[in-house]
Amino acid sequence: MKQLPTKLPISVALLTCIVCALGFGLIALWVSDHQVRHFDHKIITAIGQLESPAMTRLMKCFTMIGSGIPVVIIILIAMFVLYSVLGHRRELFFLAVAVLGSVLLNMVLKMLFQRSRPEINRIIEANGYSFPSGHSMTAFSMYAALTFLLWKHVPSRRGRILLVVLSSLLILAIGTSRIYLGVHYPSDVVGGYFMSGCWMAACIWFYQRYEERILSLRTKSTA
DSSP: OOOOSOOOHHHHHHHHHHHHHHHHHHHHHHTTOOOOOHHHHHHHHHTTOOOHHHHHHHHHHHHHSSHHHHHHHHHHHHHHHHHHHSOSSHHHHHHHEEEHHHHHHHHHHHHHOOOOOOOOOOOOOOOOOSSSSSHHHHHHHHHHHHHHHOOOOOOOOHHHHHHHHHHHHHHHHHHHHHHHOOOOOOOOEEEEEEEEHHHHHHHHHHHHHHHHHHHHHHHHOOO
16 A cells, blocks of 8 residues: 655645745735725625524634634643644644744734724624734644644545545634624635745744754764
């Protein structure tokens, strides 16, 4: 049986970082020049047509999953599994840097762009600036990091596809919930995805370079 790859090629990670950086730059330029109003309006109108009490409860649940305390709980559980069950150490640092770095990066970008939140169709209240979406960035970074770390522990192709699909659905659901609840523009969410994609690709690139260096040093020491 052909063995499945256990890590992302470094060249792919670097290319993903560059593409996502360009994507974010383009969205940021459109936001700054107010060229995304038509796009935002169409998406908000389409999602608004789904509004119902049941859908609102569901969207609030997805938003909660991407909020502070639940995110901390998920990360602590993941760290416990990585350290106590799987016996990993460096992966703890990778996960912490990926998620905390995403949060800090979001704070800096919001202060830089200072985009006001939407005022129409507001279902819940939210403070702070709008672009890029913090929930979208945090969800993308956290679930992408967990998928990356769990990848090599899932031996089958079907299991890996399921892992990616579930993570992607959670990321999309959390981002969509922010639009549905009226606290973010669609461009905020898309921009958040692009920036987190860039950040995560950079984290993976540096992490795998570091892992290769450690492996090289161990090989030389035992030669």
